[in-house]
Amino acid sequence: MSPVRVLLRTLAMAGVSAVLVAPASVVQAAPSASELTQQINQKSAELEKKVEAYNRLNEEIKKNKADAAVLNTKIGPLQQQVEQARTQVGQLAATAYMTGGLSTAGALLETSSPDQLATNLGTLDQLARDRKQKVSGFSRSQQQLLAEKAQLDTTLAQQNAQAKELDAGKKKIQGDLDKLNAMRKAAYGKAHTSSGKYTGTVPAVSGKAGTAVRYAYNAIGTPYVWAADGPNGYDCSGLTMAAWRAAGKSLPHNAAMQWDTVSHIGRGSLQPGDLVFYSGLGHVALYVGGGKVIHAPQTGEDVKLASVDMMTPYGYGRVR
Known part of the structure; x- marks a missing residue:
């Protein structure tokens, strides 16, 4: 006789009724908005x-x-x-x-x-x-x-x-x-968050850097599109490349390669038009002054203005 049958027979002889209860199924809560x-x-x-x-x-x-x-x-x-x-x-x-x-x-x-x-x-x-x-x-x-x-x-x-x-x-x-x-x-209620076009005052910046900065401000509200360099969409390095292309400077379409192209500077030397790198050279933005950058964030979002410390910067570079 199997051990289970022996156990049941023993319980019956002792006047104890055995009730087998199935384990309750675990109900997982729907992920929260933050999750x-x-x-x-x-x-x-x-x-x-x-x-x-x-x-x-x-x-x-x-x-x-x-x-x-x-x-x-x-x-x-x-x-x-x-x-x-x-x-x-x-x-x-x-x-x-x-x-x-x-x-x-x-x-x-x-x-x-x-x-x-x-x-x-x-x-x-x-x-x-x-x-x-x-x-x-x-x-x-x-x-x-x-x-x-x-x-x-x-x-x-x-x-x-x-x-x-x-x-x-x-x-x-x-x-x-x-x-x-x-x-x-x-x-x-929506999958895409739009920042809308920039309607404020664009900072007055002279020279080629000014051209790049104005281009970036005009790109605000344009959707993130992977591997794109405008004008209807940008990824991060595509935006910085396009901004400086408008100023007559050539940059590769890759954040790490842009890092290899620019002159490396310290944070205290940041000027409008400089590039700010993030995520181990996986992301890049254009510095526009006042502690702000313009960048193409991620799928589902538009090009937008953000704090230079939106993420921990990897480094800073000046287009030569």
């Missing part, structure tokens, strides 16, 4: 890292494509020069063989003086060396360029594959955000 916000911010931070990694790959791919184009423009003319040099050498060899005019014997027979003999032999030897050196030099250069282009093609293929992987990762996180935004809509 929802925390989840959304966490997913947004994950998404921003993916976006910035995607942006970095795109910047590297653009650079490699440009390098490949430069190599292609060099390879064509170089190949023509190589073929021309080979043709010249072939013609030289054929002439020497058929006419003897440039052969050693011809140089000896068609000499009127010892000085002329030395001249003829020297010319023949120099022509041969020149042609050989040119062909050898051109061939080495061509092989080097072709090898570099092959390497670039391999790199581009790898980076394009990585970009697809990042895009797939982004879609997964975006799917999670869509679910969270639906929960936020149920809690707050």
Whole structure:
């Protein structure tokens, strides 16, 4: 008899009725508004890292494509020069063989003086060396360029594959955000919070920095759009890139790469137009003076004005 049956029989003999009670199911409370916000911010931070990694790959791919184009423009003319040099050498060899005019014997027979003999032999030897050196030099250069282009093609293929992987990762996180935004809509009545266009006074800032600052103020109220650099949407590095592009300065579309491009400064040296970096170089904003920055925050929000200490700054940089 099983232990359970023995136990039940013992209880029955003792006059104790056994009642088996199923454990109560645990009811989980719906997440609070603050918990929802925390989840959304966490997913947004994950998404921003993916976006910035995607942006970095795109910047590297653009650079490699440009390098490949430069190599292609060099390879064509170089190949023509190589073929021309080979043709010249072939013609030289054929002439020497058929006419003897440039052969050693011809140089000896068609000499009127010892000085002329030395001249003829020297010319023949120099022509041969020149042609050989040119062909050898051109061939080495061509092989080097072709090898570099092959390497670039391999790199581009790898980076394009990585970009697809990042895009797939982004879609997964975006799917999670869509679910969270639906929960936020149920809690707050809307999934997107808009700050609206800026209607205050734009600070007067001179020079190129002033152009960048005015651009950023005009972008307030524009939605966050991943991997976008305006004018209808921005991500964080896309906004700072676009603002300084309007001022005639080129920045890469990636926060960490922008950090590598700017001059690093201390907090006490901050001026309007400088960049403020956050989240281990995962986020960047444009300083506009008065302890304020303008930035593209996250999915579901618009470009907005915020305190420079909205997060703990990683560092500060000035566009050169």
